[in-house]
Amino acid sequence: MNLNRLLLTGISCLIFLSGCASHKAPIKKVYKIHTNQTYKNNTTSNTTINSTQNKNNIDKIDKNNIAKLKDYKVSTDYFPSVSQDERVRFLVLHYTAINTELSLKVLTQKDVSAHYLVNDYDDKTINLLVDETKRAWHAGVSSWKGLDNLNFTSIGIEIVNLGNTVSPNYYAPFPEYQIKKVGQLTQDIVNRYGILPTNVVGHSDIAPGRKPDPGPLFPWKQLYTEYGVGAWYDDVDKVLFMDQFPWDTTSTYFVTDVQNSLNKYGYKVPVTGIMDTQTKKVIIAFQMHFRPEKYDGTVDAETWSILKALNKKYNP
Ligand SMILES: [Zn+2]
The missing domain is CATH 1.10.101.10 (PGBD-like superfamily/PGBD)
Incomplete structure (x- = not known):
């Protein structure tokens, strides 16, 4: 396929994305998360709700996330407050509509991004493109459960898949090895942030008519039955x-x-x-x-x- 067309398709698919996050521990499962050297995985949390765990949590505070002042000391004597929750409330899944190489280029060099990119190679790698503590630009104009602009409150995952770019009525399937990556990654994210099943959504759910991804071939039911991720009816x-x-x-x-x-x-x-x-x-x-x-x-x-x-x- 013509590369320019692919690039344009990809950009048009991704152009409105925008994002968010709060966060916790890194993913250390079977799959290796490739991190750009610019980013550093945060291994701690300062958002645990249970105040009885104060002591332990204070030990885990990421010193980089506390104000450092010339004349004053920031005390953690009363940390953490019980009245808090995660900034991340939604998990949004996409397909890129372009191949892995172009996806990496577009998602790291254009005004569109996602926290993770799941390539379509049968390997053990998942790419981290935006730190979970940062907002990624993946959702664009969007709405779910009365909240708009989901970039602020979501983690975005781009899955390399051509969607229906080859033919309007044909959607490219997702290989099983790729779904395994998506399954473990989403399970890890959902568990760490306590994301509700109904808050695991596709781009098409939060931008109906404007975005088709991840498309009708994405196996939502399999994600639910095999990984406990997302919602499914009885x-x-x-x-x-x-x-x-x-x-x-x-x-x-x-x-x-x-x-x-x-x-x-x-x-x-x-x-x-x-x-x-x-x-x-x-x-x-x-x-x-x-x-x-x-x-x-x-x-x-x-x-x-x-x-x-x-x-x-x-x-x-
Ligand atoms: Zn999308």
Whole structure:
């Protein structure tokens, strides 16, 4: 493929990204995290909530993250306060739409970035591009659970995958060895920050219609079942709701209910009672994530039931 086209595609895919973080210990699993020498992994935390662990935590304070003043001493006698939580609340997954070499170039030299890049090589390497304590520029104009500009509150992972750049109706699959990398990496991040299952999202979820990644072939269900990462519905609930599907999908009542349900789960969609363009875009994003076999923006019985089952499980 023409490199210029690839680069342009990549830039257009990534151009609106922007990011964030707070943080803790480094990842030391099977995969090696390659760090740019500019960055230093932080091995400590100053955000532990349990005050009974004061002593231990004070020992772990990263001295680099405490104000150093000429005339005063910063005391840690009352550290840490119990009223605090993580700055990182969301984990956003992307595909790059360009190859590994170009991805590294674009994500490190252009005005777009991500904390991690998962290449498409069958090796043991994952690249760290932005320290987790810093904001990466990956999400752009985005919204989830009423919060905008998710760069401020998220960790972003770019996965090397060509998406549908080869053909609009064909999405490139993710090799199993790459999903294993994504699985371990996301599991580590989710556990360290205590990220809620429903806050593990795709770029398409937080920017419906504007971004398609990580696309309908990304195995969200596998991530849930094999790594405990992200949200997935219970089949028994889905079957239950299938029996309750109203079938009259044209009424204002039905559309309003769908829009409210999507908002309740986290999507941003105006409640108009009309199946408008924005609503359809959100439904397509929802289907790509939870019912990827068919993502046409039509609320059929299965789509409706999955949406209801998810809210029953995660937002009762
Ligand atoms: Zn993206």
